[in-house]
Amino acid sequence: MTKRLPAAVLWDMDGTLVDTEPYWMRAETELIREFGGSWTEEDALQLVGAGLWDAAAVFQREGVDLPADEIVARLTERVREQLAQHGVPWQPGAQELLRSVREAGIPTALVTMSIRSMAEDIVGAIPFTAFDELVTGDEVAAPKPHPEPYLAAAGRLGVDIADCVAIEDSPTGLAAAMSAGAVSIGVPHMLSLDEAPSHVVWPTLDGRSLDDVVAVAASVWDRP
Structure with missing residues (x-):
C-alpha cells in the first residue's frame, strides 16, 4: 500500500535549517x-x-x-x-531532506520568528526553489510558542494543519507546532528536548529521508 504523504512539511529556520x-x-x-x-x-x-x-x-x-x-x-x-x-551555516542533512521533500511535490513553508528580510537571505542561498510560503516573526500577532505561526502557514498553503509535519529544534517551537496540531519532529541543537512536547526526537537530520518523515506521520495518523 502506498504511504500517505504529508499535505505539507513546515520548517523552522534558526537552529533547524541553519546554525545561526x-x-x-x-x-x-x-x-x-x-x-x-x-x-x-x-x-x-x-x-x-x-x-x-x-x-x-x-x-x-x-x-x-x-x-x-x-x-x-x-x-x-x-x-x-x-x-x-x-556564509550560511547549514545544519547537517537539512538541505538534503528539504530537497527530497520538494522533489516529491510536497508543499513546504518556512515558519520562523526571524523577520522576513533575514528569512529571504537564507532562502535565497538555497540552490533550488525550497519554499512555497514564508511565515515570519514580523507578520504574526502572536509568536511561538503560540500556534498562530503554524496555523498561518497551513492556511496560506491551503492545507489542514493536522495533515502537516513540522520540524523544530527548540521547546518553544515544538510547543507552537504541537498546539497547532501538526505532527512534530524535534531535532535538538542548543537546547535539550527531553521535556519538550513532540511526536519524535531525532538527534540530527543527517541521513534522514522523506521515508522517515512519512513513517513518523503514519505512526501518529494510524493511532486508534
Whole structure:
C-alpha cells in the first residue's frame, strides 16, 4: 500500500535549517555590552526560539535603552552581516531532506520568528526553489510558542494543519507546532528536548529521508 504523504512539511529556520544561533548570541552580547550590561550563554539560551519582540522586551529590562523595533532591527542586521561575512551555516542533512521533500511535490513553508528580510537571505542561498510560503516573526500577532505561526502557514498553503509535519529544534517551537496540531519532529541543537512536547526526537537530520518523515506521520495518523 502506498504511504500517505504529508499535505505539507513546515520548517523552522534558526537552529533547524541553519546554525545561526551563535550569530544571534554574538549580536545580543554586543548590544547588551554597548549599554553597560552583561550577557551570558545561559541568558542567551533562554531566548532560543522566542519571538524577537519578546526578546527585545528582555533586552530593555537589561538596560538597552532603545525602542523594541530598533532592537529587533539592530540584532537582525548584525546577524545578516555575519551571514554575509561567514556564509550560511547549514545544519547537517537539512538541505538534503528539504530537497527530497520538494522533489516529491510536497508543499513546504518556512515558519520562523526571524523577520522576513533575514528569512529571504537564507532562502535565497538555497540552490533550488525550497519554499512555497514564508511565515515570519514580523507578520504574526502572536509568536511561538503560540500556534498562530503554524496555523498561518497551513492556511496560506491551503492545507489542514493536522495533515502537516513540522520540524523544530527548540521547546518553544515544538510547543507552537504541537498546539497547532501538526505532527512534530524535534531535532535538538542548543537546547535539550527531553521535556519538550513532540511526536519524535531525532538527534540530527543527517541521513534522514522523506521515508522517515512519512513513517513518523503514519505512526501518529494510524493511532486508534
